[in-house]
Amino acid sequence: MPPGPPTITTARLRLRARTLADLEPIVEMDADPSVRQFIGGPLDRATHREEVRRRIVEGRPEPHASWAIEWRDHPGFVGLCHLSHSDEAGLTQIGWRLHPSAWGQGVATEAARAVLERALGPIGLPAIVALIAPENRASIRVAEKIGMAQARMVPYRNVLLAVYRAEQASKPGAQPPVHSS
Numbered sequence: 133m134p135p136g137p138p139t140i141t142t143a144r145l146r147l148r149a150r151t152l153a154d155l156e157p158i159v160e161m162d163a164d165p166s167v168r169q170f171i172g173g174p175l176d177r178a179t180h181r182e183e184v185r186r187r188i189v190e191g192r193p194e195p196h197a198s199w200a201i202e203w204r205d206h207p208g209f210v211g212l213c214h215l216s217h218s219d220e221a222g223l224t225q226i227g228w229r230l231h232p233s234a235w236g237q238g239v240a241t242e243a244a245r246a247v248l249e250r251a252l253g254p255i256g257l258p259a260i261v262a263l264i265a266p267e268n269r270a271s272i273r274v275a276e277k278i279g280m281a282q283a284r285m286v287p288y289r290n291v292l293l294a295v296y297r298a299e300q301a302s303k304p305g306a307q308p309p310v311h312s313s
């Protein structure tokens with residue numbers, strides 16, 4: 133098996149390393165204009181399939197890991213939550229996106245909260261950001277619900293994105309990283 137992140141279990145969800153069984157669900161999700169409305173538009177299936185296949189085969193260990201999200205009682209890919217380096221913010225960023233069939237059930241919040249706790253806790257990162265289009269109200273709400281606060285705006289390609297930030301509680305001047313809404 134390629135190196136992948138450890139599985140994280142939450143009340144309703146399992147966050148696990150991606151496998152090749154997730155390849156087509158990821159390609160379908162990322163070809164959906166509604167999923168990509170605020171994140172650059174739908175991706176070409178063929179090009180994206182090869183890119184995602186390569187990343188799954190290579191594996192993506194922590195700290196910059198990607199977790200497939202599935203229901204604990206109904207396995208099967210519903211979305212992704214990931215950590216990656218943000219050149220724009222100069223920090224590790226957290227991202228989330230789901231197949232539309234999973235929207236509106238608190239899935240992104242539950243998954244993102246668990247990944248944020250892991251990033252600021254066991255992984256030991258001092259701060260995490262999320263870069264979100266100001267029009268993407270659902271994503272902003274997810275960031276707010278997991279305790280991230282808007283810090284500033286940064287240019288990204290041709291747009292401005294809002295930077296939401298959370299820090300380790302132990303850092304001087306830091307805000308609590310995670311709390312319930």
Ligand SMILES: CC(C)(COP(=O)(O)OP(=O)(O)OC[C@H]1O[C@@H](n2cnc3c(N)ncnc32)[C@H](O)[C@@H]1OP(=O)(O)O)[C@@H](O)C(=O)NCCC(=O)NCCS
Nearest residue numbers: 167228229230235236237238239240241264269270271273
């Ligand atoms: C953003 C996304 C991951 C949210 O997933 P989700 O599981 O539906 O999110 P949750 O249910 O945990 O929380 C969504 C919150 O946004 C709110 N919301 C949803 N649509 C909204 C809108 N148009 N305006 C304002 N609030 C909205 C919901 O009511 C909920 O808040 P609440 O719990 O206070 O009621 C999902 O919509 C998605 O995959 N979008 C496309 C990809 C994307 O844009 N990813 C983020 C890139 S920064």
